[in-house]
Amino acid sequence: MERAIVHMDLDTFFVSCERLLNSELQGRPIIIGGGDRGVVASCSYEARFFGVHSAMPIKMALRLCPEARVIKGDMDLYSKMSHTVTEIIQEQVPVVEKASIDEFYLDLSGMDRFFGCYKWTGEIAKSILKNTGLPISFALSDNKTVSKIGTGEAKPLGKMEIKKNLIKPFLNPLSIRKIPMVGNVTFQLLSRIGIRTIQTLSEMPREVLQQLIGKNGGELWQKANGIDPNPVVPYSERKSISSEHTFSADTIDVENVKALITGMVEELAFKLREEKWLTSVVVVKIRYSNFDTETKQHKIAYTSADHTLTKVALELFKKLYTRRMRLRLIGLKFTGLVHGNHQMNLFEDTEELMALYQTMDKIKNRFGENSVGRALSFKYNSSV
Structure with a gap:
């Protein structure tokens, strides 16, 4: 069929x-x-x-x-x-x-x-x-x-x-920019060696393309030749994304807890951007040593930016932690999600911040989630 x-x-x-x-x-x-x-x-x-x-x-x-x-x-x-x-x-x-x-x-x-x-x-x-x-x-x-x-x-x-017999004639004269996975860096790289149309790209030996741009070369060659076996994945709405940390020993070290929150935000915000989500509600949960559990949430403009989410999460923690009692657990949840192709809060963030997050995300995708981040968040990563 x-x-x-x-x-x-x-x-x-x-x-x-x-x-x-x-x-x-x-x-x-x-x-x-x-x-x-x-x-x-x-x-x-x-x-x-x-x-x-x-x-x-x-x-x-x-x-x-x-x-x-x-x-x-x-x-x-x-x-x-x-x-x-x-x-x-x-x-x-x-x-x-x-x-x-x-x-x-x-x-x-x-x-x-x-x-x-x-x-x-x-x-x-x-x-x-x-x-x-x-x-x-x-x-x-x-x-x-x-x-x-x-x-x-x-x-x-x-x-x-x-139609299937018209795919190649349709694709051939188009710019390689039209291929979804071709970003500006790849476009500039291929342009420098004279590859600007999809036809030229499709006629390039697959092995050479893989050597030139890495593991994605094979997939790019397939797309240039009108081949894409990827299935349509049934849609399901994600409701929230969350993380919790239970301390090995109950703590009253507020600075350490703030470091943990910062690290949690970085971890979850990266996942939001990776999956192309924006969140509109931040929820912080604490559990005292006597197992009393309290939560507080705040509605915000849709975003997936660390700096915005960190500020809100730390403010919520400050409002929540009112007893001078040791803490057993800290939790963070982002909810009120919308699925969009805008990986940043384009209504608020500057060009410089967008470039920073995009660069950090590329490093994390290549070398692992803990390869780069704020100095404070490494305290979190070293303790989990």
Whole structure:
């Protein structure tokens, strides 16, 4: 049985949500982000026309497009609208993977005999637009990589079908930047040796590509040749992420406890970014030596940034720990999660902080979670 894999992506999702609330924003260049030193979380096509793009510093974006309207953004609204779209899709599709807050993979394999996969997907897209007012684009092919690239080419409010015999002709003339796993570093590396189109990349010997960029070379070669066996993974919503530490001996050493909290935050925040989650609620738990247990929580703007979460967690601990009694356990939990492809809190964090976290995460992915971090957190890592 031939696979039928669809990629659906809500067009300029954050901007579209804001336009539902304010019709005056239609047709205007819009930037979603926050703060003078913040970065662009999303932008309208009108702003993109001037060269504005996601993760660009707000100041630079406004120099390119001074007429743009800057909106701070409302992750609660975006999360709610994303959930509505998810429910519409899940009601009509047997296997759905929610890749981020605004994009989905659908496995429609075997459904051709009932209705026709391309027509079926078109009806779902119409249903989403009718029931939510949100424009959505999609592409259908036989694997996730090709369908995702197809959606990018179909946008905005477009649709595309790339049949198996047309995959290579479709991919060949495109820039290697279109391949999802090709970041700026890989692009620059390949460009320097004259590899700029997917066709050129696909014709490169697989072994040479592996030697050039490492273990991911084989997977990149497959994608350039339109091969992607990865399945659509059924979507399930994660409710929280947490960690607890029970002391080997009850303690009253507050500075040590703060070090533990800092280390816990670093550990959990890294997992949030790795799995592409943002949290909106921080919960701290303590258990005294007499087994009395107390918790306190605080709602925050969606984030996965260590510095923000550490500050909140330490403030909660200060409010919680009111008795001069030894502690038996300390716990930390992040809940109120939304699944998004924005690995940082783009509404608050600066370009410098984003670069710092991205660099640290790369080091951790390569050398292990404890390979880099704040000096205070190493006290935590050495004690667990």
